[in-house]
Amino acid sequence: MRRSPLVIIGSLCVVLAVGALALWRLANRIGKPAAAERAAYNELNQATLPALWVLPSFALKADTGAIIHDADLEGHITILDFMFTTCTTVCPRITATLVSLQRQLPDPRLRFISVSVDPEHDTQDALSRYRKLWNAQEARWALLSPNPKELEQISEGMRVAVEPSDDVRNPILHSSLLFLVDADRAVRGIYNSEDDAAISRLVNDVGALLSRLPGEAASLPVVTSDESGEQLFRRLGCAACHENSAIAPRLDLPNTLTVLSGGQHVNVDRSYLETSVLDPTKQTVEGYLPLMPSYQRELDGVRLSRLVDYLLELRRPAPSSALPSATGERPRAAGSAASTPKTLVGSNTADRGGTPTPEATGATNSVPATSTAAPTSPAAAIEVDPVCGMQVRVTAETPAATHAGHTYHFCSSSCREQFAADPTHFLPAH
Numbered sequence: 001m002r003r004s005p006l007v008i009i010g011s012l013c014v015v016l017a018v019g020a021l022a023l024w025r026l027a028n029r030i031g032k033p034a035a036a037e038r039a040a041y042n043e044l045n046q047a048t049l050p051a052l053w054v055l056p057s058f059a060l061k062a063d064t065g066a067i068i069h070d071a072d073l074e075g076h077i078t079i080l081d082f083m084f085t086t087c088t089t090v091c092p093r094i095t096a097t098l099v100s101l102q103r104q105l106p107d108p109r110l111r112f113i114s115v116s117v118d119p120e121h122d123t124q125d126a127l128s129r130y131r132k133l134w135n136a137q138e139a140r141w142a143l144l145s146p147n148p149k150e151l152e153q154i155s156e157g158m159r160v161a162v163e164p165s166d167d168v169r170n171p172i173l174h175s176s177l178l179f180l181v182d183a184d185r186a187v188r189g190i191y192n193s194e195d196d197a198a199i200s201r202l203v204n205d206v207g208a209l210l211s212r213l214p215g216e217a218a219s220l221p222v223v224t225s226d227e228s229g230e231q232l233f234r235r236l237g238c239a240a241c242h243e244n245s246a247i248a249p250r251l252d253l254p255n256t257l258t259v260l261s262g263g264q265h266v267n268v269d270r271s272y273l274e275t276s277v278l279d280p281t282k283q284t285v286e287g288y289l290p291l292m293p294s295y296q297r298e299l300d301g302v303r304l305s306r307l308v309d310y311l312l313e314l315r316r317p318a319p320s321s322a323l324p325s326a327t328g329e330r331p332r333a334a335g336s337a338a339s340t341p342k343t344l345v346g347s348n349t350a351d352r353g354g355t356p357t358p359e360a361t362g363a364t365n366s367v368p369a370t371s372t373a374a375p376t377s378p379a380a381a382i383e384v385d386p387v388c389g390m391q392v393r394v395t396a397e398t399p400a401a402t403h404a405g406h407t408y409h410f411c412s413s414s415c416r417e418q419f420a421a422d423p424t425h426f427l428p429a430h
Contacts (some may be wrong), residue, residue, distance in 0.1 A: 027156065049205055051186040055080075057155025060115070060144040063127035068113075068142050072186060077209045078111040078181040079202070082160065082174050084118035085130040088246045089169065090176045092185050093291040094193045098178070099135045099237050100293060101199070105206055106142045107214055112141040117155070117162045117174045133240040158187075168421045178202060182209050196294060229310025232303055236295060245387065246414045248292065249285045259286040268315060273308045298377035383408075386426045403427070 002248040042253055055078075081098055095114070102112060116122035127143040135141065146154060155162045160175035179188035181200060189205050191198040233239065241248040249258075258268050261284045275282055277299065280292035299307065308319045381394045386408050398409050399416040403423040410416040419426055 030329050040274060048182075049188045049208065051182070051184075051188060052190070053157075053159070053187050055181055055185040055187065056142075056154055058146070058150065058154050058157075060146050060154075061124060061152060063124055063131055063143040063145070065124060066142075068144060073111055073113075073181065073185055075183050075213075076109055076111045077206060078113055078179075079178040079206070080158070081116065081177070082114040082115050082117050082155070082158075082162070082183060084116050084172055084174075085122050085126050086118070087170075087172070088244070089289060090194070090291070092241050093293060094176055094178070094402055095134055095170075096129075096237060096241070096291075097199060098141075099138075100295075100298065101203070102135060102138050102141065103235075103298060104203060106300070107210055108140070109210055109215055110140060110206065112138070114141070114143045115151075115154060116143065116145050117172050119146060119153060121244050125299060134237045158231045169418065179190070180205055183213055199293075227303065227306070229306040229308070229313075232299075232307045233310055236298065236307075241292070244414070245385070245411065246418060247288075249288060251311055252316070261286050263287075270308055270312065273311050274304060277304060277307065383416050385409065385411045387418050 004283055055070050055073070057070050059067055062068050079098065079101060081094050083094050085091075088129065098112060098114065116127065122145050124145060127145055131138075131141070131143055140307050151162060155174075160177065161173070162175075163173040165171050165173050176193050178191045178193050179187055179198075180191070182188045186210065189202065191202045193199070227235070238251075258266055258272075260266060263286070264283075266283065272283065276292075278294055280294060280297045281290040284290045383394055387410060394409050399411075399413050400407055400409050401416050401423075402408075402417075408419065410419065
């Protein structure tokens with residue numbers, strides 16, 4: 001039966017009304033969390049730095065044991081973020097950016113606040129270890145550990161969402177934004193921590209707010225001109241990511257070809273490393289996220305050369321089994337999460353003080369596989385971790401897992417957890 005135009009129009013109006021109601025309910029449900037994202041990504045705060053909202057009240061325990069109140073920030077300019085210590089996705093980028101800002105902005109009138117979104121695991125000790133990895137000497141930085149109710153209050157007050165996830169590699173979903181708070185505790189700017197242009201605006205906006213405060217701006221700290229490559233590596237916080245193979249490829253691997261995320265093979269030479277430091281997203285290693293920020297602001301030509309010299313010293317000569325074969329067999333990707341396990345002879349982290357512990361790698365509870373006990377080997381065989389590509393000296397304590405009748409060994413419980421979650425992701429296709 002043919003419907004009249006009035007009936008069709010009436011039905012359409014009902015559909016639109018129901019849809020509008022659903023959108024209204026959705027907007028009210030996410031309401032405040034959406035506000036922060038809109039302000040950041042629509043760049044509403046660029047021109048005049050309007051007061052967006054007031055920092056919510058809080059009294060939270062810091063990694064130092066002190067209780068930090070929101071009122072303690074009055075009279076200071078503050079940069080605030082959300083993170084958690086065992087995160088292997090966005091948090092390393094957030095923290096690397098924050099620590100870079102700490103080096104670029106030495107003014108004592110500036111404060112830095114990191115709020116953990118993982119009350120269960122981020123104890124005072126965990127946050128203290130995290131600080132030591134990144135910037136142990138920064139007295140202006142407080143890492144706060146709220147309980148679940150306090151976390152809900154401060155996240156709602158800052159208009160961001162914090163949600164649990166079923167993804168073992170990304171168990172907590174949260175904002176990657178940086179918030180700029182003025183001396184009266186008003187939020188004046190919101191910035192995407194993964195956007196270099198946004199971070200440049202943040203630096204300028206911090207300067208604008210500081211110029212309105214009493215007191216003189218601090219000059220940049222004097223860095224000795226004879227700073228070595230190793231000193232640069234530690235001062236820039238490179239170890240915080242590159243000594244945890246769940247976050248970034250290790251740098252002390254055999255000097256083989258590296259496979260990039262697009263499948264391209266490249267030599268780990270001076271040109272590759274210089275580009276990786278200055279423009280890291282240009283050539284991301286296969287199996288890793290593009291988390292590293294650019295260090296172009298912080299390294300002149302001399303310091304860049306010294307840092308790269310040190311990185312080249314970390315590389316070991318390539319074993320013959322890792323070289324391209326005459327048949328065109330694809331070489332193993334050094335540092336790639338898709339590395340093929342292969343028995344090699346050489347040193348590993350155990351030679352420098354033992355197998356990394358879960359605490360050292362940021363791992364939490366282990367994920368059991370079919371088998372987790374390493375067989376005792378009188379010759380202490382050397383194998384390759386299929387997750388990070390690191391050479392592993394097999395002992396009775398070496399983390400291990402069995403898949404399809406074969407036992408694999410790992411440098412840490414963190415790598416074993418990743419393997420147990422999806423073994424086929426780290427093994428070659430047959």
